[in-house]
Amino acid sequence: MSRFGRLLLFSVVLLAFTMGDMAFADDASKVSIIANKDIGISSVKAKDLKDIFLGKKTKIDGVKVVIVLLKRGEANDIFLKTYIGKTAKQFSSYWKKRVFSGKSRMPKSFKTGKEVAEYVASKKNTIAYIASSLAQDAQVKETIKILTVEK
């Protein structure tokens, strides 16, 4: 491969990675991690978030949490792609395999972000994800806590 070719290839790979990171940041901002207002934490590490939503961890900084899922939608797709590294189908299969092999109960799930927010507001120690536009809605925002995600 010529020097120009190698430079071009390197540029394309670099651009792909940069754009991938930009896309990550852009997509991540469309989803908010929410929790019950009384939960004793204000942030969560991205790695812990992944383990918690995969059912491998149940505590964040010593605080027990219970996950709540969205069944479908753009916020669901973005959350799973950004933080869990799975598609919606893969994530759904993952949990069903756990349930049908006796490893877990199925987490509570709802069809809409509004239902998720209402449930989180009413149940202690719950943690979930919804569209940022909904989380920033004044009526919703005062009933839940929005957690920051640390890389």
Next chain:
Amino acid sequence: MKTLKYVFVALLISSLSLSACALEVDFSDNDVLGDYIGVVDIHGFISQGFIKDSGNNYIENGTDGSFNLREMGINFSTSYGNLRLAAQLFAGTLGSRYDDHIVLHWAVADYHWKDEISFRGGKMKMPFGLYNETRDIDAFRTSIFLPNAVYNENYRDPFSSITGGGIYGTLDASDCGSFDYQFYVGVPDVDDNGTAIDTANNFPMIQNVKDFDLQQMIATKLTWNTPIEGLKVGGSYLTPDYDINGYSTGMPGFPAAGSPLRLNVDDSHVWAFSSEYTIGDLVLAAEYMRMTGGIYNGSTKVGSLNQMGYYGSATYQITDKLSGGIAYSVFYDDKADKDGDKKVAAGGKKYQGWNKDFTVSLKYDIRENWNVKAELHFIDGAAQYLTANNPDGVERYSTMFALKTSYYF
């Protein structure tokens, strides 16, 4: 037993017709049970398949195709604090085996103490490789059959579950990812109407096997969730020693034909290396398996197990509803006899030394919880075909076509 079967099927069908989603029965308001049980989750599945093979018979003797390929199950789970109780009833048919017998598939008491170490006891699914714990529920994968080189249908029930107890957990490894582990000690439960009996009958020195009894064993699995997004690698290890009771075939060095014969398979080790890499809609998997052990008649060693298998597979979600997969798996009955020369010396065919299976699978999701699948196998070799299904002998090349539909809630 038939009444129980009807009750089971009726319960399953009524659950299926009641809801396309999981069922929940809430005992919270019950004066007696409310404080202890709370909500009971109910999930179930049912699948029916069709299989047609040419050349050799994969699951039963016959050439017209067979509908004797189905599974159904229903499970119940509830929690009380950190304690989770769950159980699943299961029935299925694989060719001439299992015959829709209702069995307790698994029943666990799980105490979540810490994320790093928790306790599980009861009848648990056997941790082995990437997919053994979910092999009976094919609704959640693209293929109908798992690659036979590692997930050998002939050993399906000995590897299905283990009754005992153990520990499991996830260990954080900071920037190096995390490690999931399971360590169980117990005894596997073998169905006397399962494939294990036919597998034992394939040993040349024994026939009309009546019992296949596994002893206490270790089942352990370690998975490293690497820092590379979507990549996990791991290893599994089992120690399945077992005893077989049947009758001698009269081979030299053994009792006269028809005399009772007991064989012990000791020093048995089964291990696998596994890796899976998920890149968006593409999932790549590869596994390598070894099974070794000695076959004893009393204290005399009369044979050995030295099996090896490996496969590579790729599945891709083509559209929202359609996924496809390919797999190539290779199995050798004796790692030291890949060309099958020992088989010829023992009066068999060279190609009984190996099984090389190229598989193409398609899955279409009719609805979120209802799918239909088709699968085609091109097989070279006959190492994994049972004499019980092929009494007239085996051929080198064969094909197998399978269709299956599954519904779950």
